[in-house]
Amino acid sequence: MKKILGILILLIVVCGVTAISNQNFVSAYNIQNVTRLTSLFGIISIGVAFVIISGGIDLSIGSVICLIGTMLPYLLAKGVPVPLxxxxxxxxxxxxxxxxxxxxxxxxLQPFIVTLCGLLIYRGVARGITEDQTQGFGTAHAGLRYLATGKIDLPFIEGFKLPVPFLIMLGLALLAAFLLNKTIFGRYLKAIGNNEAAARYSGINTDRTVIMAYVICSFLAGVGGVLFALDINSVQPEGIGNFYELYAIAAAVLGGCSIRGGEGSILGVVIGAALMRVLRNSITMLGIPSQLEFAIIGAVILVGVITDELVKRYAQKRRANQQSGMYSG
Amino acid sequence: MTCRELIRNCCLFAIIFSISLLLPACNQQKGNGKKTVAFVTNGVDPFWVIAQRGAEKAGEDLDVNVEVRMPPQGVADQKRMVQELLAQNVDGIAISPIDPENQNELLKEIAARSILITQDSDAPESPRQCYIGMDNYTAGRMCGELVKEALPDGGEVMLFVGRLGQANARQRRQGVIDELMDRSHDGSRYDKPGEVIKNDKYSILDTRTDDFDHPQAKANAEDAIANHPNLKCMVGLFAYNPPLCLEAIRDAGKLKEIKVVSFDENEASLQGIMDGTVVGTVVQNPYQYGYESVRVLKALANGDKSVIPENEILHIPARKIRKDNVEEFWIELKSLLDDSAKKDPGQTVNETIKSAMKTDPGATPDPRYPQQQKEPQKDE
Amino acid sequence: MSSPATTHPAPLLEVAQISKQFPGIKALSQVSLSLNHGEVLAVIGENGAGKSTLMKILAGVQPPDSGKLLIEGAEVSISDVEAALEHGIALIHQELNLCENLDIAANIFLGREPASWNVINQQQTYVESEKLLKQVGLNLPPQTLVGDLTVGQQQMVEIAKALSINARILIMDEPTSSLSLHESEALFAVIRELKARGVSVIYISHRLGEVNDLADRVVVLRDGENAGDLDRASISHERMVQLMVGRNVSQFFPHTPHEPGQVVLEVKQLRTPAYPSHFINFSIRQNEIVGISGLVGAGRTELLQVLFGIDSPLSGSISVAGQEVQINSPRDAIRAGLALVPEDRKLQGLVLEMAVRENMSLASLTRDRKSLGRINFNQERNISEEMIAVMNIKTPSDSQIVQFLSGGNQQKVVLGKWLAMNPRVLLLDEPTRGVDIGAKEEIYTLMNQLASQGMAVLFVSSDLEEIRGISDRVLVMHEGQMTGELSRDEFSEEAIMQLATGQTFSHSQT
Known part of the structure; x- marks a missing residue:
């Protein structure tokens, strides 16, 4: 919880500053858009969080998004029925x-190498199969696209509609949080991330747990790919999902996942993803030239991480003081 | 032991190296007597697929070997591909330089070792013998005219483009701006992005870039809608921009309030013109870029300089497509594509036209056409 | 505490009234000691007595709050490690600080490479390293990779490194904690040699036996204060324990003879991957504590790891309670009723950043088959609370992160994890390494209790006193071979050492 607090405050500050300088930021329409994008990025970030907690890394997410995102419209165009x-x-x-x-x-093999090769392979395969043709659903499959672009009326709140991807992400996040905190799998995952040898010496099937983490990660990247494709309706195999693995990893680490493994919270990851999206939106809303976009995102994240580290040290010091006070008293 | 391994590795390397040198040489020998020319694009895009078909058709008609190269990763990739082609001693290269001013060295290298012409994007400073393509600035002004038609009473306009680093993007944008501001025809002007440009009628709020990240391109359009309630018109300068703008406007329920002006012939944009959601688009003729490039290169390789016009520019003019001529254009486009699409021999021209005419969104989708966009789409 | 009688007018090092306050806790309070030329001074005390803090102050890692440091009568300020080195004080950490990927010479000269124009003069480092290695009795070419050395040899490299800077005062923090008997002996020989050459050694250890052998004088710390000094004549095991604990420890090794029951674990013709040419046979009964002794590298840890399924046996059979079992993973071993408290609790025993409760339940989570993969939090809490009570684990709560516990309490958490599984055979590898004296006693008592309740306990230890103190029976290994078995009345240091070094013992193998 403490780890989330810092990032939550940062998110609130960014939202607050933007809202004060530009009313349009808090318009229902804008919030809907930011929520939808946060949800899409949130889903892939949750996936990579599992791998990071296990002490690994997955660099192939962007390419998995590309492969799955192009394969779905490709298959549908080939006349494959939707469920299949x-x-x-x-x-x-x-x-x-x-x-x-x-x-x-x-x-x-090292996770870095395996998934780096994945990054190259999946995009290459996607480009090969589609011959670099942009894939899309055209005007068909409006019902399917509801999954990514649909909105649901909320009772009591005028104007604001909840984007469907948010509900999908909410469901996945709840499931992920349950997996991580309430199940034996989650416990094992954290144990392995922190000390794989100790986990093995405790009789844990470490291989199976780690494999499961990568399966979850790639599956959620696939879900993300499907939703991205349904959202934009023009999936360019060469471009889609480039660098998304880095956004996902950044969101997961911002949300409190240690890159050394062993810790992380799903809520934090979702907040991390939200921060990434809100930042991009804020930059537009504040009228900052888009050329400076990445510089500002990088700087804000860095400030966030530094603050987080300082807060943690302060808290540690205070705890040490309290504890020693306890003993001497 | 290690010494022996070292020698063995060296031998292996030497063998592989010489094979890799020999292979292209063998290829050269195969096409004995025939000229080989290369067509280098500035990226990977369906737009270039059409150009490729034009180039290949010319190769067939004129009995020339045609090598088409599409660099997926920008300037460095393009340089590598060009140098590989030069190493194979091609007889001529038609290139669309990604960054003409800064690629002058590479262009000089081509001119020194082979025949250089530019296509699609010009490099007037380079020793190119000829430029084949349209004038992006003029095309931009045509786009601006479409905006004027859409908003006769003026209003807020926003531009969307992949990258402003590319010459064609800058020129198109400047064309739109100059036309809306009623300035004189001068392609050398440059208004900095990030500042509002306005006169008594039109105000151009900003130019948003997305680095070819489609979800971001859509997000840019959404942000613009959220941030500017009085926005009247969105101009998408790269092929994928207009459809994404349209998506954003549709989601926001502002189809009536915000007009879209398009560039290039993305299928969704053409569909939008038919439906009345897109005002119009400015299209190029990539098939002709390909065909003409090969024709000019072959002539030059044979020492025939008569193909080059006086001003060294071979204009393939751009066209404005509006609701009145969109169907005609679409059919033309389809037949052009399928004419050279050897992979698809079963389909007759009639079927092509029929499928092209199918505009009812509720109709059963043609398995080949509406979802899988084989339509030209240019984003660079 | 009054300063000890000094024979020299000015001792080499004098620590006067040093205090060190950490936020909220007094780590050292008015601690004094003196060190003479060519003296081995042992500093002992329980964990948390302030030994490490004192040594860090001497080595310049931390500054003192108050008090004086005098070298040969002159007051000095040791503000950082470099200053300490200049005064000739070198600290050899408990966890060795060597780069395993570099060779011996590179490690010895790390940070002080003789070089011209940034190009290292390799030849010089090798020549000088060779001299230094000779001094510490290490007959190895200086080009050897440190990663290929045993822990004992690495320790010698550390000492050689200290000698290379002309250290006059060598501080050694638990140097034998991961050495075999043999290696320890070699280390003691080097220390005596150094002493003869006038180098002074401050020696920190838990092992009172070696302190007894080695020290010229003993300084005992308790709760950050001087608890007493012992000179050579008055050093004895009892006195040291008494000063450390502040009371009499009547029965340090609480051995109660057990009546062995049924055979629980039987190993026949077992070949381990580490020593494929030797066959191992032995068996253990209920109610029995069996110790395995031997030098480091005798294959003891490897044997336990094969029994517990970390490595797979090459051939042979393992039977538990009369039933032959296939053990290819720790899970198989656990299913068969085995449990292992591994050698290195930080690396293999504990998930350091997890809570006590979570560590305790790590092995037993899957027992509740009805849970469908969910954690039964109630059960988990009950087990951990029970174990904390049974084993007297000192922790604020069961949600305390395990890395903040003392070594002894950490070891009890590892034990608790396995006791929750109620194993038939408990395997322990060096169960009291790095554990302070109070917790040691508790662990011995616990092992005794478990044996009385019918468990079979098999433990590996390099501490001869421990082996002799609590085992019912001792198995001795030498280079992968089981060289002998001794019953309680045959336990003598000589007998064990003979078998451990591969000589035959008069008593024939059973």
Whole structure:
């Protein structure tokens, strides 16, 4: 909870500053858009959080988004029925995670290398299959696209409608939080991330747990790919999802996942993803030239991480003082 | 032991290296007597697929080997591909330089070792023999005219583009701005982005870039709608921008309030013109870029300089497509594509036209057409 | 505490009334000691007595709040490690600070490489390293990678490094904690050699036996204060324990003879991957505590790891309670009723950043089959609270992060994790390493209790006193081979050492 507090405050500050300088930031329409994008990025960030907690890393997320995001419209265009197409891309994304996990645990390859190769392979495959043609759903599948672009009326609140992806992310986040905090799998995952040897010496099937983490990560990247494709309706194999793995990792780390493994919270990750999106939105709203966008995002995140570290040290010092006070008293 | 390994590795390397040198040489020998010319694009895009078909068709008609290269990753990639082509001793290269001013060295290198012409994007400072393409500035002004038609009473306008670092993007943008501001025809002007440009009728609020990240391009359009309640018109300067603007406007329920002016011939943009949600678009003729490039290069390679016009510019003019001529254009486009689409021999021209005419969104989608956009789409 | 009688007019090092306050806690309060030329001074005390803080002050890692440091009668200020080195004070940490990827010479000269124009003069480092290695009795080429050395050899490299800067005062923090008997002996020989050459050594250890052998004088710290000094004549095990704990420890090794029951663990013709040419046979009964002794590298840890499924055996059979079991993973071992308290609790025993409760339940979470993968939090809490009570673990609560506990309490958490599983056979690898004396006693008592309740306890230890003190039976290993078995009346240091060094013992193998 303490780890989340810093980032939450940063998010509130950014929102506050933007809202004060530009009324439009808090318009229902803008909040809907930011919420939708936060949800899309949140989903892939939750996925990578599992891998990071296990002490690994997944660099292939952007390319998985690309592969799944292009395969869905591609399959539909080939006349594959919708449920079968969904099943196929789902199985494909799970297989990708399975392959990562098996290579990392059984062959003991480094996660960095395995997923880096994945990054190259999946985008290459996507570009090869589609021959670099932009994929889309055209005007068809309006019902499907509701998943990404739909909005639901809320009772009592005038004007604001809840984007459907938010509900999807909420469901996935709750499930993820349950997995991480209430199940044996989650406990094992944290134990492995912190000390794999100790976990193995305690009789834990560490390989299976790690593989599971990569499967979850790739599957959620696949879900993200599907939603991104449904959202923008023009999936360019060469460009879509470039660098998204880094956004996802940044969101997860901002949200309190230690890159050394062992810790992390789903709520934090979602807040991290929200911060990333709100920052981009704020930059527009504040009228900052888009050329400076990345510089500002980088700087704000850095300030956030530094503040977080300082707050943590302060808290540690205070705790040490209190404890020693306890003993001497 | 290690010494022996070292020698073995060196031998292996030497063998691989010489094979890699020999392979292209073998290729050269195969096409004995035939000229080989190269067509280098500035990226990977359906737009270039059409150009490729034009180039290949010319290769067939004129009995020339045609090598088409599409660099996926920008300037560095383009340089690598060009140098590979030069290493293969191609007889001529038609290139769309990504960053003409800063690529002068590379262009000089081509001119020194082969024949250089530019297409799609010009590099007047370079030793190119000829430029084939349209004038992006003029095309931008045509786009501005479409905006004027859409907003005869003026209003707030916003521009969307992938990157402003590219010459064609800058020129198109300047064309739109100069036309709306009723300035004289001068392509050398440059208004800095980030400042509002206005006269008594139009005010151009900003130019938003997205680095070819489509979700971000849509987010940019959404942000603009959220931030500027009085926005009247969105201009998408790269092919993928207008459809994403349209998506954002549709989601916001502002189809009546905000007009879209498009560039290039994205299928969704053409559909929008038919539906009345897009005012119009300015299109190029990539098929002709490809065809003409190969024709000019072959002639130059044979020492025939008569193909080059006086001013060294071979204009393939841009066209404005509005509701009145969109169907005609679409059919033309489809037949052009399928004419050279050898992979798809089963489809007759009639079917093509039929599928092109299918505009009812509720109709059963043609398995080949509406979802899989084989339509030209240019974003660079 | 009054300063000890000084034979020299000015001792080499004098620490006068040093105090050090950490936020809220007094780590050292008016501590004094003196160190003479060519003297081995042992500083002992329980964990938290302030030994480490004192040594850090001497080595310049931390400054004192008040008090004086005098070297040969002149007051000095040791503000940082460099200053300490200039005064000839070198600290050899408990956890060795060597780069395993570099060779011996590179480690010895790390940070002080002889070089011209930034190009290291390799030859010079090798020549000088060779001299230094000879001084510490290490017959290895200085080009050897440190990663290929045993822990004992690495320790010698550390000492050589200290000698290379002409250290006059060598501070050694628990130098034998990970050394075999043999290596310890070699270390003691080097220390005596250094002493003869006039180097003074401050020696910190938990192992009172070696302090007894080695020290010229003993300074005992308790709760950050001087608790007493012992000169050579008055050093004895009892006196030291008494001063450390502040009371009499009547029965340090609480051994109660057990009546062995049924055979629980039987190992036949077992070959471990580490020593594929030797076959191991032995068995353990209920109610029995069996110690495995031997030098480091004798294959003791490897044997336990094969029994627990960390490594797979090459051949042979393992039977638990008369049933042959296949053990290929720790899970198989746990299912068969085995549990292992591993050698290195920080690396293998604990998830340091997790709470006491979470560590305690790590092995037993899957026992509740009805939970469908969910954690049964009630059960978890009950188990951890029970274990904290049974084992007298000193922790503010069961949600305390385990890394903030003392070594002894950490070890009890590892034990608790396994006791919650109620194993038939408890395997322990060096169960009291880095554990202070009070917790040691508690662990011995616990092992005794468990044996009385019917568990079979098999433990590996390099501490001969410990082996002799609490085992019912001792197995001795040498280079992967089981060289002998001794019953309680045959336990003598000589007998164990003979078997451990591969000589035959008069008593024939059973």
């Amino acid at each position: 197409a969904f099943l196929l891309v789902g199985v494909l994304s799970i297989c990708i995670g399975l392959a990562h996990g098996l290579l990392i645990t059984k062959l003991k």
